[in-house]
Amino acid sequence: GESVGLHLPTLSVQEGDNSIINCAYSNSASDYFIWYKQESGKGPQFIIDIRSNMDKRQGQRVTVLLNKTVKHLSLQIAATQPGDSAVYFCAEGRKTSYDKVIFGPGTSLSVIP
Amino acid sequence: NAGVTQTPKFQVLKTGQSMTLQCAQDMNHNSMYWYRQDPGMGLRLIYYSASEGTTDKGEVPNGYNVSRLNKREFSLRLESAAPSQTSVYFCASRDRAAYNEQFFGPGTRLTVL
Numbered sequence: 386g387e388s389v390g391l392h393l394p395t396l397s398v399q400e401g402d403n404s405i406i407n408c409a410y411s412n413s414a415s416d417y418f419i420w421y422k423q424e425s426g427k428g429p430q431f432i433i434d435i436r437s438n439m440d441k442r443q444g445q446r447v448t449v450l451l452n453k454t455v456k457h458l459s460l461q462i463a464a465t466q467p468g469d470s471a472v473y474f475c476a477e478g479r480k481t482s483y484d485k486v487i488f489g490p491g492t493s494l495s496v497i498p
Numbered sequence: 499n500a501g502v503t504q505t506p507k508f509q510v511l512k513t514g515q516s517m518t519l520q521c522a523q524d525m526n527h528n529s530m531y532w533y534r535q536d537p538g539m540g541l542r543l544i545y546y547s548a549s550e551g552t553t554d555k556g557e558v559p560n561g562y563n564v565s566r567l568n569k570r571e572f573s574l575r576l577e578s579a580a581p582s583q584t585s586v587y588f589c590a591s592r593d594r595a596a597y598n599e600q601f602f603g604p605g606t607r608l609t610v611l
Binding site: 394417419426427428429430431434474476478485486487488489490491 | 502531533538539540541542543546554556557588590598599600601602603604605
């Protein structure tokens with residue numbers, strides 16, 4: 386069946402370093418992918434998305450890379466800050482049922498001051 | 499704007515009891531969603547509503563019912579609560595024009611004894 390999953394459940398990085406969070410997906414029919422950030426005790430918050438016809442998209446301090454050949458998605462956070470500590474989820478959606486989004490299990494990012 | 503609001507924030511039920519989780523959004527969004535989040539797992543879609551008057555099952559609909567009361571409100575009902583329904587429940591909404599971004603509420607932490 387379809388699935389969206391993450392390679393690493395936890396990640397610790399030094400403040401100021403760059404962080405890379407990875408995500409694997411199995412459904413090649415996915416039309417877009419989304420990254421969400423969830424801080425402790427809060428609901429998820431949208432970070433950035435990318436359409437399947439793109440390889441890269443940049444936002445403020447974040448870059449998402451999509452490799453359709455190996456069905457891999459990554460979120461890069463530049464100059465990681467303590468406020469970046471959170472759980473990060475990737476999610477996928479399809480235009481044919483674009484109101485449904487399937488989330489992966491999440492990666493916990495811990496920033497060491 | 500309050501965004502997406504959920505009530506209650508916390509609830510403890512006994513097995514077999516019923517309850518309704520309330521969700522409202524003031525962003526004039528067409529689409530609304532209910533997710534559950536279990537420890538160490540991502541969000542799983544229970545039900546969604548693409549527009550007022552329509553609802554559809556998600557990944558894990560068994561044991562739940564929903565009502566899209568109007569454009570603002572989308573409620574989730576547990577008719578006979580079971581310990582397996584102990585979870586954190588999130589409501590979300592989306593403006594189709596924004597395509598991908600979902601806005602999440604703060605969550606309801608439900609414990610079924």
